[in-house]
Amino acid sequence: MVAESIETAEKQEEGVFILDRLKGLATHSYSRFVLKKAVFYLIVIFIALTFVFAIPRFMPGDPATRLLRPPPTGSDPARLAQFKEIKQAMNAYYGLDKPLHEQYIDFWIHILQFDLGSSYTYYPRTVVEIALPRLIYSLVLVIPVLFISFFLGNWIGGRAAFLKGRFNDLVYLFSIITANAPFYWLGIIIFVYFVTGDNIFLSHPGGISPDISRELSLEFFIDTIRHYFPAFLTLIIVMTGGWATGMRAMTLYEKESEYLLYAKQMGFRTRTMRRYAQRNAILPQFTGLNLRLNELIGMTIIIENIFLWPGIGVLAGQAIGSQDYPLVIGTFLVTLVIVIVGNFFVDITYGFLDPRIKTGHGG
Amino acid sequence: MFGYLRRHQGFTIALCLFFLILFFGFFFPEFRLGLFYYKTEYSTFGFVLADIFPFLDLFIEFPGFVKDPFAGQFDQWGTRLIFESPSEYLLLGTDDYGRDVFSQLAHATQNSLLIGITTSIIVITMAIAIGSIAAYKGGIIDEFLMLITNIVIVFPVYPVLLILAASIRPQDRDLTLIAIILSVTTWPWVARAIRSQVMTLRERDFVNLARVSGMSDLRIAAVEVLPNMFAYLGLLLAIVTGGAIVAEAGISMLGLGPPSPPYITLGSMLYWVVQNESIRSEMYWLYYPPGIILTAFLVILYILHSNLDEIFNPRLKRH
Numbered sequence: 232m233v234a235e236s237i238e239t240a241e242k243q244e245e246g247v248f249i250l251d252r253l254k255g256l257a258t259h260s261y262s263r264f265v266l267k268k269a270v271f272y273l274i275v276i277f278i279a280l281t282f283v284f285a286i287p288r289f290m291p292g293d294p295a296t297r298l299l300r301p302p303p304t305g306s307d308p309a310r311l312a313q314f315k316e317i318k319q320a321m322n323a324y325y326g327l328d329k330p331l332h333e334q335y336i337d338f339w340i341h342i343l344q345f346d347l348g349s350s351y352t353y354y355p356r357t358v359v360e361i362a363l364p365r366l367i368y369s370l371v372l373v374i375p376v377l378f379i380s381f382f383l384g385n386w387i388g389g390r391a392a393f394l395k396g397r398f399n400d401l402v403y404l405f406s407i408i409t410a411n412a413p414f415y416w417l418g419i420i421i422f423v424y425f426v427t428g429d430n431i432f433l434s435h436p437g438g439i440s441p442d443i444s445r446e447l448s449l450e451f452f453i454d455t456i457r458h459y460f461p462a463f464l465t466l467i468i469v470m471t472g473g474w475a476t477g478m479r480a481m482t483l484y485e486k487e488s489e490y491l492l493y494a495k496q497m498g499f500r501t502r503t504m505r506r507y508a509q510r511n512a513i514l515p516q517f518t519g520l521n522l523r524l525n526e527l528i529g530m531t532i533i534i535e536n537i538f539l540w541p542g543i544g545v546l547a548g549q550a551i552g553s554q555d556y557p558l559v560i561g562t563f564l565v566t567l568v569i570v571i572v573g574n575f576f577v578d579i580t581y582g583f584l585d586p587r588i589k590t591g592h593g594g
Numbered sequence: 595m596f597g598y599l600r601r602h603q604g605f606t607i608a609l610c611l612f613f614l615i616l617f618f619g620f621f622f623p624e625f626r627l628g629l630f631y632y633k634t635e636y637s638t639f640g641f642v643l644a645d646i647f648p649f650l651d652l653f654i655e656f657p658g659f660v661k662d663p664f665a666g667q668f669d670q671w672g673t674r675l676i677f678e679s680p681s682e683y684l685l686l687g688t689d690d691y692g693r694d695v696f697s698q699l700a701h702a703t704q705n706s707l708l709i710g711i712t713t714s715i716i717v718i719t720m721a722i723a724i725g726s727i728a729a730y731k732g733g734i735i736d737e738f739l740m741l742i743t744n745i746v747i748v749f750p751v752y753p754v755l756l757i758l759a760a761s762i763r764p765q766d767r768d769l770t771l772i773a774i775i776l777s778v779t780t781w782p783w784v785a786r787a788i789r790s791q792v793m794t795l796r797e798r799d800f801v802n803l804a805r806v807s808g809m810s811d812l813r814i815a816a817v818e819v820l821p822n823m824f825a826y827l828g829l830l831l832a833i834v835t836g837g838a839i840v841a842e843a844g845i846s847m848l849g850l851g852p853p854s855p856p857y858i859t860l861g862s863m864l865y866w867v868v869q870n871e872s873i874r875s876e877m878y879w880l881y882y883p884p885g886i887i888l889t890a891f892l893v894i895l896y897i898l899h900s901n902l903d904e905i906f907n908p909r910l911k912r913h
Contacts, residue, residue: 275748286761411892413840415847415864416885419873423881426872522747529752533847537868547756548848559757566753574748 261582264571268578272571277455279567284338284559330336340423345563348557353579354548358561362546366565369542373569376466377524383460383467384474385516389509391475403479409472412443418465418537422511425461462538463533470527472516477519481512496513517581524573528566662854666692680879687879690870698858699883705769705852705859706839712773713780713838714831720781722827725788726815730796740789744785747782754779755845767852772845776838785829795819836895843888860884 299317302310322328328339341347347358347359391402409417425432433440438458445451485508486490535544543562550558667678667688680687686695728739758775795801796819804814839860845851846861847868854862863884867873872880 271744272748273747279749283757286757408889411896412889413843413885413892415844416888419864419867419881419885422873423878427876454726525748525750527751529844532756534751535845536848547753551756551849563753563757565761566750570750570753571748 232390239252249475256548264582265579268582270576272575276571279564280339280342283564284335287560288331288334288370288554338583345560350550351555352553352560353560354537358557362543362565363563365541365543365546366569368540369531369535369544370569372462372540372542373465373527374534376463376470376531377527380470380474381516381520384471385478385509385513387471388475388478388480389482389505389512391479391487392508393505402475406472406475410467410476412470414465414469415455415533415537417469418462421461422537423464426500432538434461436539436545438539458538458540462534462540465534465538466527466530469530470523473523474516477516478512481515482508482526485512514585517577517584520577520581521574524577525570528570528573532566642715664858665695669694677877679877686883687877689866689880690872694769695879695883698863699887701861702858702860702863702884703887705857706842706861707835709769709773709776709842709859709868710835710839712770713776713842715772715836716773716777717781717784717834717838718827718831720777721784721788721830722820724781726792726819728785729789729792730811730819731817739785743785745781746779749779751779752844752848755841756848756850769852769857772842772852773838776841780834780837780841784834787830788823788827791823792819795822832895836892840888840892860888 296586299314302314304311319328326334329337345359349355349357350361387402391399391406394402421432422434426434433454435441435458438460439445439454441450473537482505486504488511489505491508494507531542532544532547534540535542536548539545543566546558547562549555550562667684676688676690676692677685678688678692684694684696686699688694689698724739724743728736728743757774758778762771792815801814801818804818809817842851842859843861843864846859846865849865851859851861851865854866861884864881867881867884
């Protein structure tokens with residue numbers, strides 16, 4: 232009896248303990264911040280998916296008219312009747328003859344099961360099946376570029392702000408040009424110079440030379456790197472330029488703040504002052520990281536088409552060219568998911584790093 | 595709309611002059627305000643360069659100089675001149691179909707510029723409406739509009755353009771529609787910028803005076819707040835034009851731009867260069883010209899932007 236009552240007492244204590252933790256979680260400013268962001272992004276996904284649902288249904292025409300050529304009006308009534316049958320069959324297959332709200336519910340059921348339909352050109356392979364391997368190729372391009380350009384660009388920008396005179400202006404000029412030359416143009420230049428000209432880098436559809444076998448050998452690895460590098464180089468140059476310009480401006484602004492002016496008067500070493508300035512100047516860069524990530528993903532899509540690196544971009548180009556509608560939608564959704572997940576992680580990291588959010592005084 | 599411009603070349607000249615005056619109009623307010631630290635080297639350089647571009651369009655006026663960009667060039671024996679290198683008659687050579695690249699460039703610059711200007715006009719109009727309402731009314735309207743703006747900002751630009759442009763059949767796409775599609779993806783950050791400007795202006799004495807004297811909100815916004823923002827709006831116009839031109843070329847690289855036979859833009863030229871694998875060849879006249887024009891245009895806009903940015907944010911002054 233005593234043992235039982237002790238047990239129940241312990242359980243009650245535990246229950247209270249858990250409730251306390253939950254309450255702590257709900258009121259703590261950082262977790263509130265994370266929740267707010269999560270809700271925001273879920274709204275975005277919802278709107279995007281509704282958008283994806285709405286567009287084909289509000290465009291003129293139906294699947295039969297879009298995919299096949301309808302017989303002209305003056306022809307044989309038998310042909311017209313046949314086409315009408317085909318049209319009705321296709322509408323039934325795509326569920327377009329049901330009322331709109333039913334279609335919407337069906338749409339959501341499919342989406343939640345990650346079923347995006349089958350592509351027209353690669354029938355009967357599903358869109359998800361086709362898109363996922365391509366996604367890996369794209370991520371291999373996006374993620375390293377993001378990290379390396381962020382650290383490299385901010386490092387250059389931070390240093391440049393403390394350089395005297397001519398170097399400063401030189402870095403400024405260089406970063407303007409690299410950040411503002413249209414990236415596809417830079418890609419074409421690099422292609423011409425390195426692929427066509429020097430042959431150091433290669434570009435073949437599929438991402439490797441046709442005569443190399445896909446096994447884990449050194450040859451395969453080097454060949455893949457040679458195919459990978461031009462796209463990587465283009466993206467790095469453009470992104471680093473962008474970060475360097477921003478960081479330089481922020482650090483220059485930071486240099487004017489009182490504590491650094493005072494430190495300069497006190498005779499601090501440039502290195503120490505730079506470290507202090509960089510630490511404060513880098514925080515706004517994180518807010519820009521979101522938009523840059525979106526930019527980067529857009530750029531990657533286009534750059535892949537130039538260098539024929541088999542990622543989502545090439546898939547998108549193919550899908551548009553062959554009017555393969557489910558595939559277009561699929562690439563859009565996959566890209567959107569990457570963007571949202573990336574943005575969400577950046578937001579969380581920013582919340583973690585900015586001390587004002589953790590203490591609830593900012594954010 | 596663009597057919598009209600094509601037929602009435604005089605109107606196109608007037609449009610270019612308007613663009614000229616727009617750029618020129620940036621600089622008078624600054625001199626009037628006596629901003630003596632205003633660096634003349636970069637900005638006048640940028641100003642001068644910015645005026646050259648509209649004049650490229652004037653080349654279309656000289657029929658002998660600029661030929662039809664879609665017609666193959668033939669020599670006197672009727673052979674199609676494919677992949678000719680630049681010569682006296684064909685200033686930039688010909689492409690894979692024998693079309694004169696220089697004429698393509700002239701027409702492409704004009705079309706790209708028209709798309710850019712149209713987009714910026716649409717974007718500025720939308721952004722003024724949304725930004726100033728949000729900033730002026732404040733409160734829940736502000737929050738709601740900012741929520742919408744944030745949602746649209748999060749959408750990655752190129753995939754959205756992908757979907758929009760892919761849903762519209764190639765025959766239906768013309769320059770105005772491309773401009774509309776581009777403006778849908780660009781307006782959020784412009785609305786934000788305008789909103790912050792209006793918010794700073796809202797606290798000024800003359801606005802408070804107007805409010806006290808019973809002017810309606812709309813009147814205050816139109817008569818008091820907006821005219822003070824004209825310089826900033828001009829700057830935004832320039833930036834959005836540049837951004838739109840680059841974005842249009844970007845979607846053309848995927849094949850989503852205006853269809854090539856009736857319309858040609860700088861992006862289409864680059865698209866064909868990649869499609870035909872001409873970049874694998876040594877024919878520099880095919881892939882350098884559109885890119886050089888694009889880069890030059892962007893650099894000019896950036897110089898203008900950063901100089902005017904120094905005026906609006908004096909903290910970023912270079913010493």
